[in-house]
Amino acid sequence: MLHLRQRIFSHILSSSSTSTSAISPLHRLISAAVVPIFPSQGFAVGEYLVDNFLRALQRSSYLLSSDLDKVINPNVVFLRECGLGDCDIAKLCIRVPRMLTANPDRVRAMAAHAERLGVPRGSGMFMIALQAVAFLSEEKITAKVDYLKNTFSWSDAEVALALSKAPMLLRRSKDILQCRFEFLVSEVGLEPAYIAHRPVMLYYSLEERLKPRCYVLKFIKQNGLVNHDPSFSGALTRTEKDFMEMYICPHKEAAPHLAQDYATACKGEVPTNFRFT
Structure with missing residues (x-):
């Protein structure tokens, strides 16, 4: 060396x-x-x-x-x-x-x-x-832009906005992006336009970040542990330490299992407490 x-x-x-x-x-x-x-x-x-x-x-x-x-x-x-x-x-x-x-x-x-x-x-x-x-042809960039428009139902303006905030979307796999987008729409309940304004959400792992944090927010809301609707985008972008301190630690008495359930969800499993109807 x-x-x-x-x-x-x-x-x-x-x-x-x-x-x-x-x-x-x-x-x-x-x-x-x-x-x-x-x-x-x-x-x-x-x-x-x-x-x-x-x-x-x-x-x-x-x-x-x-x-x-x-x-x-x-x-x-x-x-x-x-x-x-x-x-x-x-x-x-x-x-x-x-x-x-x-x-x-x-x-x-x-x-x-x-x-x-x-x-x-x-x-x-x-x-x-x-x-x-870097080293992407004009054709490949255009093809990815068209994919984002057609798959996510984004307008030209929304695609432009998303890429200006999260240019590495051009490098993400189409299949991975689609899975993350569909989860945000179907499970989290976000509108496509909302995601276009906060495209970094599509950077995060579905199994290790999107699902576990979504489950925690649903749990504390459905069990009356918060009196407002927590912002998913805000919760998603917080560090692990901040997320724990804001959304899990305050409820350790009312939901002593929450921290362990969250840790389990981060491993790709779905604890019983996170199986919502």
């Missing part, structure tokens, strides 16, 4: 400009994103990010063989112009290793696709949108 790391930095340093003021964008990127201490190289970076960078290299060795001046550096410069910081670019590189080694014209085309999803450059969501459309 150490030998590979030394090779990485030797490659980077051997490409350095002779001018001390002209630091390559890639050099600054690696300095910000990778790196344990290498006394012989004269700089330090974080151990955790080196490991992640090496994972990216395992997926795409072209990171070390691609032309720095004609390919990688122009891509880094362009991504910066899109509002991404060095750490953002490093994360993108880890998730989509070919992003930096692709033809710069192709990277620009991907950025244009991301913008057409309704995610402007410079926004906090742009990196995610770029990841979502």
Whole structure:
């Protein structure tokens, strides 16, 4: 591992400009994103990010063989112009290793696709949108958009809104999305338009998140443990700790089995107390 790391930095340093003021964008990127201490190289970076960078290299060795001046550096410069910081670019590189080694014209085309999803450059969501459309053809993106419209009964405006808030829907399996959507409509009772405004709900696992939390909310409502209708979207997006503190712990005396039933439901089983008529 150490030998590979030394090779990485030797490659980077051997490409350095002779001018001390002209630091390559890639050099600054690696300095910000990778790196344990290498006394012989004269700089330090974080151990955790080196490991992640090496994972990216395992997926795409072209990171070390691609032309720095004609390919990688122009891509880094362009991504910066899109509002991404060095750490953002490093994360993108880890998730989509070919992003930096692709033809710069192709990277620009991907950025244009991301913008057409309704995610402007410079926004906090742009990196995610770029990841979502990376190396997807125009035809595949159009096909997925049509699928969302036809399967979820979303209008053009609703599809555009959903993708601007949750661009990774483009990467989710059609079958998985359909199962989650049908559960939200048939079991939770949500309207398609409501889901379009809160599309991140479709990111969550059906068995590990959607069903268990739905069952808990139904239980506390049907048993009169709350005097209002709890927001499912609000409950869904809470951390596990917050969900327990807000929806389960307050009822440990009235429903001492609730915590165990919830844990059981998270394993894919349906406790007797959660079998509603």
